[in-house]
Amino acid sequence: MSCAAAPLMTPLAARLARVDKETHDTFTLTLERADGQPLAGFAPGQFSMLYVYGVGELPISISGDPNDPGRLVYTVRSVGRATHALVNRRPGEAVGVRGPFGRPWPLEAARGKDVLVVAGGIGLAPLRPVILEVLRRRDDFVRLIVLYGARSPKDLLFRKQLAGWARQPDTQVLTTVDYGGTSWRGHVGVVTTLFRQLRLHPAQTVAYVCGPEMMMRFVVRQLESRGVPGSEIFLSMERNMKCAVGSCGHCQLGPYFVCKDGPVFSYDRLRPWMERHEL
Amino acid sequence: MDTKSLYEVLREHPFLEGFKPPHIQKMAELAHEVQFTRDQVVFREGDECGMFYLILEGKVALEVSAPGRIMRITTLAAGDELGWSSLLMEDRKHFQARTLEPVRALAFDAARLRQTCEQDHGFGYLLMRALLRVVSGRLQDTRMQLLDLYAPRGVKLI
Amino acid sequence: MDPIPLSVGVPVVMELPGLAQLVASLGDRGYEVIGPTLRDGAVVLDLIERVEDLPAGWTDRQEPGRCYLERRDDGAVFGFGPGPQSWKRFLHPPDIQLCELARDGDSFKVLSAPPAAVRRAFVGVRACDLAAIRIQDRVLLEDRYVDGVYAERRRNVFIVAVNCTRASATCFCTSMDGGPRLQGAFDLALTELAGPEGHRFVVEAGSEAGAEVLSSIGHREARPEELAQAASLIDATAGQLTRSLDTTDLRRLLMGNLEHPEWDLVAARCLSCGNCTMVCPTCFCTTVEDTSDVAGARAQRQRKWDSCFTESFSYIHGGSVRLSVKSRYRQWLTHKLASWVDQFGTFGCVGCGRCITWCPAAIDITAEVAAIRGG
Numbered sequence: 107m108s109c110a111a112a113p114l115m116t117p118l119a120a121r122l123a124r125v126d127k128e129t130h131d132t133f134t135l136t137l138e139r140a141d142g143q144p145l146a147g148f149a150p151g152q153f154s155m156l157y158v159y160g161v162g163e164l165p166i167s168i169s170g171d172p173n174d175p176g177r178l179v180y181t182v183r184s185v186g187r188a189t190h191a192l193v194n195r196r197p198g199e200a201v202g203v204r205g206p207f208g209r210p211w212p213l214e215a216a217r218g219k220d221v222l223v224v225a226g227g228i229g230l231a232p233l234r235p236v237i238l239e240v241l242r243r244r245d246d247f248v249r250l251i252v253l254y255g256a257r258s259p260k261d262l263l264f265r266k267q268l269a270g271w272a273r274q275p276d277t278q279v280l281t282t283v284d285y286g287g288t289s290w291r292g293h294v295g296v297v298t299t300l301f302r303q304l305r306l307h308p309a310q311t312v313a314y315v316c317g318p319e320m321m322m323r324f325v326v327r328q329l330e331s332r333g334v335p336g337s338e339i340f341l342s343m344e345r346n347m348k349c350a351v352g353s354c355g356h357c358q359l360g361p362y363f364v365c366k367d368g369p370v371f372s373y374d375r376l377r378p379w380m381e382r383h384e385l
Numbered sequence: 386m387d388t389k390s391l392y393e394v395l396r397e398h399p400f401l402e403g404f405k406p407p408h409i410q411k412m413a414e415l416a417h418e419v420q421f422t423r424d425q426v427v428f429r430e431g432d433e434c435g436m437f438y439l440i441l442e443g444k445v446a447l448e449v450s451a452p453g454r455i456m457r458i459t460t461l462a463a464g465d466e467l468g469w470s471s472l473l474m475e476d477r478k479h480f481q482a483r484t485l486e487p488v489r490a491l492a493f494d495a496a497r498l499r500q501t502c503e504q505d506h507g508f509g510y511l512l513m514r515a516l517l518r519v520v521s522g523r524l525q526d527t528r529m530q531l532l533d534l535y536a537p538r539g540v541k542l543i
Numbered sequence: 544m545d546p547i548p549l550s551v552g553v554p555v556v557m558e559l560p561g562l563a564q565l566v567a568s569l570g571d572r573g574y575e576v577i578g579p580t581l582r583d584g585a586v587v588l589d590l591i592e593r594v595e596d597l598p599a600g601w602t603d604r605q606e607p608g609r610c611y612l613e614r615r616d617d618g619a620v621f622g623f624g625p626g627p628q629s630w631k632r633f634l635h636p637p638d639i640q641l642c643e644l645a646r647d648g649d650s651f652k653v654l655s656a657p658p659a660a661v662r663r664a665f666v667g668v669r670a671c672d673l674a675a676i677r678i679q680d681r682v683l684l685e686d687r688y689v690d691g692v693y694a695e696r697r698r699n700v701f702i703v704a705v706n707c708t709r710a711s712a713t714c715f716c717t718s719m720d721g722g723p724r725l726q727g728a729f730d731l732a733l734t735e736l737a738g739p740e741g742h743r744f745v746v747e748a749g750s751e752a753g754a755e756v757l758s759s760i761g762h763r764e765a766r767p768e769e770l771a772q773a774a775s776l777i778d779a780t781a782g783q784l785t786r787s788l789d790t791t792d793l794r795r796l797l798m799g800n801l802e803h804p805e806w807d808l809v810a811a812r813c814l815s816c817g818n819c820t821m822v823c824p825t826c827f828c829t830t831v832e833d834t835s836d837v838a839g840a841r842a843q844r845q846r847k848w849d850s851c852f853t854e855s856f857s858y859i860h861g862g863s864v865r866l867s868v869k870s871r872y873r874q875w876l877t878h879k880l881a882s883w884v885d886q887f888g889t890f891g892c893v894g895c896g897r898c899i900t901w902c903p904a905a906i907d908i909t910a911e912v913a914a915i916r917g918g
Binding site: 112113114115116117119121140157159160161162163185186198199200202344345346348349351352353354355356358360361363366378382383384385 | 649835
């Protein structure tokens with residue numbers, strides 16, 4: 107039964123099918139409907155509001171395969187009370203879902219072009235669905251380049267998948283860490299240092315960027331200095347959200363509601379607002 | 386490699402962006418090709434600053450050692466330079482450079498490069514400008530690394 | 544009095560006793576009548592059971608940070624300005640349960656919906672209030688998602704609007720196209736004429752429902768001089784306004800001056816108490832609190848008013864985006880007078896002046912805009 111006057115704000119009880127540990131603090135949750143029906147489909151870049159009974163709700167990007175019917179997958183980093191409660195649900199328990207919400211990564215903009223995916227930290231999670239979609243519709247795009255930076259080797263997500271993507275034709279995957287530790291033999295340095303290893307065709311490139319806001323700003327600067335126009339650079343933004351349907355007012359960024367005008371924005375739209383202190 | 390092919394290679398290297406043909410020629414005359422195998426130390430912490438390199442192929446790690454462990458600061462690759470501090474008459478190397486895979490590079494005797502700068506200030510200006518560009522990029526990258534952008538900043542759970 | 548056929552939009556006149564009949568008639572039709580009452584030295588919107596509950600013979604003196612109630616000698620029933628509350632507390636409630644949930648094995652089930660809306664009649668809705676309701680309709684009903692709670696309450700409301708016949712010192716409705724003349728949908732509109740010739744109201748039905756209620760109350764044909772008097776009172780009210788807000792190119796002015804020194808000056812005075820957002824008839828921000836009982840048998844989702852002035856309003860992992868009072872005041876003002884235009888096509892402000900009167904630091908929104916304009 108759903109609330110007649112507040113259906114938008116009522117969580118649907120979904121069943122937590124499995125919890126996979128990705129790193130020491132990051133877990134992937136797979137949700138299914140308790141009655142076996144498929145959960146609502148989603149477009150890459152969209153998010154859900156996940157509800158932990160009696161505790162609270164969080165906006166979490168969907169990180170799974172958009173072509174896997176019936177399942178909704180989320181990769182969550184445990185950083186506070188609510189995320190901690192979420193990742194500690196046991197398989198079989200219910201997790202409330204509302205959504206999906208938001209504007210997705212605009213894949214049509216990248217047709218016939220190179221897709222450049224730049225991910226920082228947990229930012230790889232909202233980008234995984236668009237990578238999977240590009241791989242599924244491979245002929246619609248030219249090259250796929252994935253640049254991924256994490257804090258340290260033990261924070262890298264989806265390592266097996268990254269290796270698998272790297273083996274695909276016309277696909278380049280470059281990974282780096284800020285702190286290499288002693289046994290890491292890969293690249294060390296912030297994710298922008300990977301740009302030097304690329305041969306970009308800026309007029310033929312569409313970039314999808316997700317990570318901490320500061321990281322995204324540095325990446326955008328690199329992209330623009332290499333000639334990728336702001337209209338072809340897309341970011342996924344994050345703000346405080348209580349409703350996800352544009353009425354609680356918390357997620358405003360300049361004139362935009364991140365929940366319904368975003369979370370994906372072209373940099374051209376964000377430019378006047380992003381560099382403002384405390385906007 | 387003969388001077389002519391060194392010229393061609395240097396013309397393409399990002400470090401020399403903005404250099405005019407006469408200056409590229411000067412660099413070509415001062416360069417010689419070197420090769421390193423995997424896991425070879427290019428210079429150690431404390432070494433006198435002798436050589437400046439432009440990497441053509443392969444990866445090099447900049448590292449510093451602490452008791453019981455070696456910490457990697459950053460990774461350099463084709464298109465990067467290595468050993469910029471030699472150009473400024475620094476006393477000794479602060480870090481160790483070790484190849485991660487077979488590396489091909491162009492090496493320059495730093496003392497001769499400095500001398501050329503003294504004799505030809507026009508060339509010297511371009512070299513220092515290129516160096517400034519490189520060092521500023523490194524500073525930016527290092528600052529970003531220091532920001533520790535991916536660190537969790539939420540409430541700490543006991 | 545002879546009942547005359549009523550059409551929507553044709554004004555008639557009702558003598559003072561008609562007001563009591565109106566209250567009774569609305570009650571008979573199952574409406575809970577809400578109107579201005581006097582309590583704790585202020586005009587408070589509350590249940591009107593008898594016409595005597597209305598504050599006849601009272602007026603107010605409003606200025607930045609102050610509101611005094613004073614007696615008036617003509618017994619006017621609606622002779623005061625906007626009070627600290629607006630009708631939004633009934634349409635967009637300050638505290639409402641969205642749903643209650645219960646544990647169901649490893650899962651949970653939804654037990655209940657928000658409480659059903661009561662049919663209400665709002666008596667005393669001023670032009671600025673009506674404009675504010677129109678603005679909230681745009682935000683909560685006409686955007687991509689419909690707010691179900693607001694929609695149900697809005698459907699069940701009967702509006703008795705009143706034209707203002709005097710202005711408070713903090714009003715600036717003419718600048719914001721919010722008055723003084725009533726614009727928008729109402730069921731009945733009253734213009735009070737209280738003087739030596741008698742105490743009566745020019746009444747106009749704005750809807751079939753309004754005409755139906757009006758037909759049950761004693762009324763007579765309006766005399767031309769009464770209509771003229773009503774019109775001139777409203778015009779005179781417009782002339783009484785002492786404050787104005789220049790809206791010329793306002794959106795560009797504010798968004799182009801995000802680092803203007805005035806923001807620091809006002810921030811030094813602002814307590815970020817959020818009074819302005821609570822008294823403002825268009826502010827709509829809310830938060831959701833999730834609770835459960837100790838055993839976890841029941842959980843509740845409660846929606847409450849929230850304010851962009853709170854430090855936690857913009858909190859995300861790592862901290863609040865708007866940590867300083869300056870950034871929060873700037874957010875409120877630029878939302879109300881600039882980005883609201885991008886979002887909903889109009890300003891969010893109706894010029895009611897409540898934020899000026901009820902600010903403990905006496906901050907005046909019209910003065911702030913003038914300062915940024917460079918006055």
